[in-house]
Amino acid sequence: MRLAGRLCLAFLLLVACDSAGRLLSWAFGLPVPGTVIGILILLALLLSLRRIPEPVARVSDFLVTHLNFFYIPAGVGVMGYGALLTRDLWPVIIALVVSTFLAMLAAGFAFQWTARLTEKREEQ
Amino acid sequence: MSAFSAGDLMTAVLWIAVTLAFYLLARRIQGAAGGTPLANLVLLGAAPIIALIYVADIELNAYMQGGKVLLWLVGPATVAIAVPLYRNFARVRSALLPMSVSLVVGSSVAVLSALLIGEAMGASVETIRALAPKSVSTPIAMGIAEEIGGYPSLAAAFVIFTGIVGAVFGAGFFTLVRIRDARARGFAMGIAAHGIGTASIFREGEVQGTFSGVAMALNGIITALVLPLLWLAFA
Numbered sequence: 001m002r003l004a005g006r007l008c009l010a011f012l013l014l015v016a017c018d019s020a021g022r023l024l025s026w027a028f029g030l031p032v033p034g035t036v037i038g039i040l041i042l043l044a045l046l047l048s049l050r051r052i053p054e055p056v057a058r059v060s061d062f063l064v065t066h067l068n069f070f071y072i073p074a075g076v077g078v079m080g081y082g083a084l085l086t087r088d089l090w091p092v093i094i095a096l097v098v099s100t101f102l103a104m105l106a107a108g109f110a111f112q113w114t115a116r117l118t119e120k121r122e123e124q
Numbered sequence: 125m126s127a128f129s130a131g132d133l134m135t136a137v138l139w140i141a142v143t144l145a146f147y148l149l150a151r152r153i154q155g156a157a158g159g160t161p162l163a164n165l166v167l168l169g170a171a172p173i174i175a176l177i178y179v180a181d182i183e184l185n186a187y188m189q190g191g192k193v194l195l196w197l198v199g200p201a202t203v204a205i206a207v208p209l210y211r212n213f214a215r216v217r218s219a220l221l222p223m224s225v226s227l228v229v230g231s232s233v234a235v236l237s238a239l240l241i242g243e244a245m246g247a248s249v250e251t252i253r254a255l256a257p258k259s260v261s262t263p264i265a266m267g268i269a270e271e272i273g274g275y276p277s278l279a280a281a282f283v284i285f286t287g288i289v290g291a292v293f294g295a296g297f298f299t300l301v302r303i304r305d306a307r308a309r310g311f312a313m314g315i316a317a318h319g320i321g322t323a324s325i326f327r328e329g330e331v332q333g334t335f336s337g338v339a340m341a342l343n344g345i346i347t348a349l350v351l352p353l354l355w356l357a358f359a
Contacts, residue, residue, distance in 0.1 A: 014200040022199070031348040033264050035199045036341040042206035043213075052207055060204035064333065067323035068165035069147045070198045073191030074262065074284045074320070075170025079177070079184065081281035091245030095255055096282060099238040100289045100316050101297060103259055107230025107339070108303035108312035114222040115305060 010055035017041045139190025146172050161295045161324050205337040212334045227342050230315035234259035254278040258286040260344045261318040272355040290317020291324035306331045314339025
């Protein structure tokens, strides 16, 4: 029972970081999304603690493992926009698919080549 | 304050349960398929729900009573990425230069190629405006689309479609073109396919997932800052 309570507290900590981030982003009109600020807040907390409290580690690892689950409604929601897409359907599909592959290619090689040039010893 | 009736609550709980059931089924299927990212969990989970809603003639809004609860949870679940980020902090900090180069190159290619291909294929200007921010996470993309005069909801749909394309084909594509560095695989996924790509590449490894999360955050920021300016030049 005590464990369950501590896991709940850990989850509430994540919610609090997210909410604080959203509030800061909104209050100062920042171009940075609130959730990103939330990540930075939690990271700063962990860096100052110099360790990850066990319940925070367990809840976070669980959520990250199941991150896909929370995105399923977004996938379902796309259906609602189907009607908007009748006109430019093929240009849209081709632009999105080709552009996504190009972005992965460009970003991946840019990273890999820069790393090879600047790091003498290859990591793993 | 809007009234939130017991009926709404039941509807929300029902659809969350249905989503959970299809998610668990999707994991079974992915497991049976050898864990391949081709069997993407968002796609496998959403497809039967779309079919169910369509066949049973259910309003999308009814489903979204539950859906919006899960979408709200994307926030705290994304904040949880701070934990793997903390564990891999030294690795991330030592890769600042490759990350910066990749961010600038990848972010530009993601936006410009979408604009140019959309234009070349004869898409309308409203569509092109919604295409431009397709590689960043939904709330940022909707904000940018609004700023440059596109439909935010259309932008949201393009973002999700992009995320699924990256999540389904990314890992296989990286292997095909010999992007083998775990950090590069993750970072490129985060640049091109934001949170949905990140959720998927975490299943390949924590290093990949962490770099993907960092890339997603950085790309969201840089795109929000630069794209509206870029749009002025393009238009």
